[in-house]
Amino acid sequence: MAARGERTTERPGAAEKRRLILDAAVRVFARQGFNRCRVSDIADEAGVAYGLVYHYFRSKDEVLDTLFLERWNVMLEVIRDLDGQDLVAREKLYAIASFIVDSYRHDPDLMKVIIVEVTRAANSFGQTHLEKITEAYELIAGIVERAQVEGAFKDTVTPRFAALAFYGAIEQVLSGWIFETLPRGDAEYEQAKRLVIETICGGLDAVPATA
Amino acid sequence: MAARGERTTERPGAAEKRRLILDAAVRVFARQGFNRCRVSDIADEAGVAYGLVYHYFRSKDEVLDTLFLERWNVMLEVIRDLDGQDLVAREKLYAIASFIVDSYRHDPDLMKVIIVEVTRAANSFGQTHLEKITEAYELIAGIVERAQVEGAFKDTVTPRFAALAFYGAIEQVLSGWIFETLPRGDAEYEQAKRLVIETICGGLDAVPATA
DNA sequence: CCTGCGATTGACTCGTCAGTCAATTGAGGA
């Protein structure tokens, strides 16, 4: 279930209303920013009464929290799932990059909120978010580490650091799209996936001629 | 001069007071976050009266703006300066990474504010910040582009994208230190500089044996 | 029908805080 656990009976349609509010919140947060928007903006956008927001959520913060956790858990699941598959590291990283880029393609507002309002503010929010973010890093680091053991990747870079650089590159690209300093479009999205992998795996250095 | 342009005469010591307020603001923003702190917190931290903040700055926002622009302009200058020097691309990138890492070492609070509070608000704040940030990207992209022409870097990655990945990696590392998910210390700082360059330039792929 | 309970409403409260402003100080020039 998606709702708060302590409720005993839940009328049909309640979960949908909750969703309605969450989706409205995404649009409002993306448009005005978490701090600059009012709870009444969310209610208006969702077409419900002010008080209903507080029926489904304890506070304005909890709405944002929920959005982040929902999405981030999906991402962790995807990474874990991918991790179990029989693919080489480069393919796994490509799949992760693809998932994140496609997430943006599918719901730019949601990704904007998560990156701008949460990831960058991990500070003021609970320790929980940091742990979730760290978890993703560790999964990626694990992929890199195994590739190093197998000899597919060199071991001049620590796995932890490689994960940081990998995720950092993706986040910058998303930021570019979010702040409109980078052109958007299907072709650009596909190119971005390719370039992240090409940069992180292949590096910038010209390869010394193999002959 | 560092103060607002329209003032006619300025008593000696005024610029210092302004500085005092800016420095206090850095500490307060770093500790509580821009949105969660009050202007009175800044005044208290600086040991001046509430109203004095408004004598030197038009608004709370202007204080943050000033901090960002001051620092970012220094960075742009450093990059431009470096760009003119006779160094290979890899050395230039290393120098840029060094400058940013050392900036953090020297004043972690300031870098925290710039990364957490400004980048995040690039949104709501004027277009000015985005332009400044873009300017930095373009300088870095220029370095990469020339290296590609000279044959030091391959041209499988667009210069623009390389710049994004480079800066993204650095920003993630700083974020790690800021949110304390990464160990800090002189050795770590030096290692980070090395690893950024190693990852971005060298890549993760094992080099196919050159024989 | 009625009754119980979750869903829904929106007016209201109450603390908070950015920004204002009239008053005071004090340094330097005439």
Next chain:
DNA sequence: TCCTCAATTGACTGACGAGTCAATCGCAGG
């Protein structure tokens, strides 16, 4: 000595907005 004007003070205001709550609605089961 006195005058001027920037620097400095901090009490005050006005708006704003998160969260509360008492009232109403409407379905399901008896």
